[in-house]
Structures are given as C-alpha cells and as structure tokens.
Amino acid sequence: xxxxxxxxxxxxxxxxxxxxxxxxxxSVVHTQIAQHSPYGGxxxxxxxxxxxxxxxxxxxxxxxxxxxxxxALDAVAVTRGPGLVSSLMIGMxxxxxxxxxxNRPLIPxxxxxxxxxxxxxxxxxxxxxxxxxxxxxxxxxTLLVHAEAWGRYRTLGRxxxxxxxxxxxxxxxxxxxxxxxGPAIEQAAAGGNPAAFAFPRGRPxxxxxxxxxxxxxxxxxxxxxxxxxxxxxxxxxxxxxxxxASYQEAVVDVLAARLDEAANAVNARSVGCVGGVxxxxxxxxxxxxxxxxxxxxxxxxxxxxxxxxxxxxxxAAWLRRDEALPPDSPMEPLPRWPLKNHGSNPGGSIVxx
Ligand code: KG4
Ligand code: ZN
Numbered sequence: 001x002x003x004x005x006x007x008x009x010x011x012x013x014x015x016x017x018x019x020x021x022x023x024x025x026x027s028v029v030h031t032q033i034a035q036h037s038p039y040g041g042x043x044x045x046x047x048x049x050x051x052x053x054x055x056x057x058x059x060x061x062x063x064x065x066x067x068x069x070x071x072a073l074d075a076v077a078v079t080r081g082p083g084l085v086s087s088l089m090i091g092m093x094x095x096x097x098x099x100x101x102x103n104r105p106l107i108p109x110x111x112x113x114x115x116x117x118x119x120x121x122x123x124x125x126x127x128x129x130x131x132x133x134x135x136x137x138x139x140x141x142t143l144l145v146h147a148e149a150w151g152r153y154r155t156l157g158r159x160x161x162x163x164x165x166x167x168x169x170x171x172x173x174x175x176x177x178x179x180x181x182g183p184a185i186e187q188a189a190a191g192g193n194p195a196a197f198a199f200p201r202g203r204p205x206x207x208x209x210x211x212x213x214x215x216x217x218x219x220x221x222x223x224x225x226x227x228x229x230x231x232x233x234x235x236x237x238x239x240x241x242x243x244x245a246s247y248q249e250a251v252v253d254v255l256a257a258r259l260d261e262a263a264n265a266v267n268a269r270s271v272g273c274v275g276g277v278x279x280x281x282x283x284x285x286x287x288x289x290x291x292x293x294x295x296x297x298x299x300x301x302x303x304x305x306x307x308x309x310x311x312x313x314x315x316a317a318w319l320r321r322d323e324a325l326p327p328d329s330p331m332e333p334l335p336r337w338p339l340k341n342h343g344s345n346p347g348g349s350i351v352x353x
Contacts, residue, residue, distance in 0.1 A: 007310040008094075009088055013030040014058065052090055075324055077316075078313070080333055092331065110339060118301035118315075119272050120150075121312065121315050131270040137255060143157065146266055161217060189245035192244055196239075215255075255283060277306075
C-alpha cells in the first residue's frame, strides 16, 4: 500500500511516498526558514501563503522521486493537527482535493503520533513495538509518552510552559543567533565548555493536577535574559561558545534526567526520542550514555525524520489506515488536538494529557 503524506502544520511544506508504513520511497521537505528568520520565529500568515505556493511542486517532486504514478497511490494522508490552523487548512484542502480527483481515501493524521512514528521509518519488514517511554521534543511540544503499543499512549510528563525547542529558539534570539535556535545554538556551542555558566535545571513546583514528570523551561530563558543584561559581552566571542554550550547543556540535562526518571518509574526496558530537538548531537550522545548505564534499549529517530517531514505522516497514516475517510468527508482542522482519543476508533488511543 503506497500512501502519499502531506505535512503543513508549521513552517515546513513536505510530501512523501511511503510503502506499507516502513519503506520511504521519497521524502521532500521545503523549509521556510529564510522567510521567517527576519522575524526570529514563525509568522502564521507567511507560513500559510508559502504552503500554497510550494505544495504543488513539492507533491509532484515526491511522486517523481518515488518513481510512482498518481494512479499507484492507494491513499492520501494529511496532518489534521495540532499546528497552525491556517497552515493545516492548506495541506488538508490540497490533500482532500487530490484524493477526490484520484478517488482515493483520505487519512487524517495526528502530528505528534507522526513524530513518534519516525522511530519506525526505514525499518522495512520489522514490526517492532514502540519504545515503552519516548521523549517527544519539538518546537511546540515536550512530552514523555508511555506507549503500550502503536496507537495506545499515555502521557507521563509534559512542559508546563515553553517547549524544549522553544527554549532553544528563544535563547538563540537572546544570544543574537539565527532562527531556528536549536541548530544555531548547537553550532555556536562547538568547542565551548558546557560547565562554564550555571543555568537552572528547573523543576516546576508539584501540582496536584499536573503530570507526573513535568518540565519547565521558562526559568532557564529568564536566567539567560538576566545574565545578558548584566553582562552583554557573554553573547560575543570568545565567551559565546561557553554560553551556548552551557545553555544547551541545561536543556539536554533536564530532558535526559526526566526521561530516565519516567523510565525508572514504569520499569521501562526501552526508551526513544523523537522531534526536532532529537536532532541535537549532545542530546543523542547523552541519551546513549544513559541508556547504556541503565541497560535499556534506546531508539532514536533518524535525524532526517526528527524535524517536520511527511514520511512520518504517511507512516502514521498506515497505522491509522482503518480510519480512512471518503475523500469528500467534511473535516475541520484540529489545531489543539490532544494525542488522546484522536482516532475514530474509541479504544485506539488512551493518552491522558
Ligand atoms: O519537530 P519540529 O521540526 O517542529 C515542530 O513540530 O515544532 O521541531 C522544530 C524545533 C525547533 O525549535 C528547532 O530549534 C529544534 O526543533 N531543532 C533543534 C535542532 N534542529 C532543530 N534543536 C536542537 N538541536 C538541533 N540540531
Ligand atoms: Zn513537528
């Protein structure tokens, strides 16, 4: 079964063809970084307009690179949420029109389940279960997901304020580095001493209603702000590398520690990491070290499937192929779609956050 995936939830316009949820035949990603970087963050109006302009070419390229004809597609998958509402609408309208024209079913997918599914891509023929606990770290989300099986999830932890990627993006802005901030900080941190500056490893005050393993990154960003107010020269060479390395280390440290605690709490033998921030080499190395020490199996999403892409969308759609809709079904975007109960199959997903 070949599924065409379309992803437009934020600032990447992406299309991919994936066979049977594992073999990536093509994955084309057009990033809008250049359009948004003058503003230091994603501008929703610019993003949706750029999706309109790029989508036809990106989708055609995905088919050409996969070497498949339109008629070989079995279904069209689109990201229904969570994400920027106007950007989601563009991808959904495009996918729906295409499905209608080709007379193929339409599969709405959940962006966070798609990020999780990145762990299974390129694993052709292997029907491995998901890691028991996965750290999902992107620009918009920081989640610890306890998975019983593909499609059955429970949230063990999440950020109560900024997402990890957001903390890196805001920190980079304060340091005068580029957008997106994660890769900019990683680059600036090269050769720097991660212990040069002391940044808080914030643990939010316990909340009766909150998740078991909460994250908080707003204090870290504020600490950087005050540091730079008192000593602006820290954001310039030769001290910048130390500053960036120390800031990055604070984020990595908190993420790795919380994953370890959550895995201990549920006696997990396997852990994973996905999402844009999972591209970070320092984080990947730290998770490897921790997993080895704890004797756990670690699965990291391949770097090219960490940041937003459509291969993970087409993959997650294969998981949800029983929930395919007729192409003319009315369907609104779900910009704040929680991971729980996202399928039309009520027993499917049991996330509680
Ligand atoms: O998953 P993603 O592409 O989009 C969302 O769904 O949010 O994640 C984007 C985030 C941004 O905050 C970006 O700064 C971060 O991922 N990121 C990184 C790296 N590459 C991207 N963070 C740390 N190190 C990287 N190499
Ligand atoms: Zn994403």
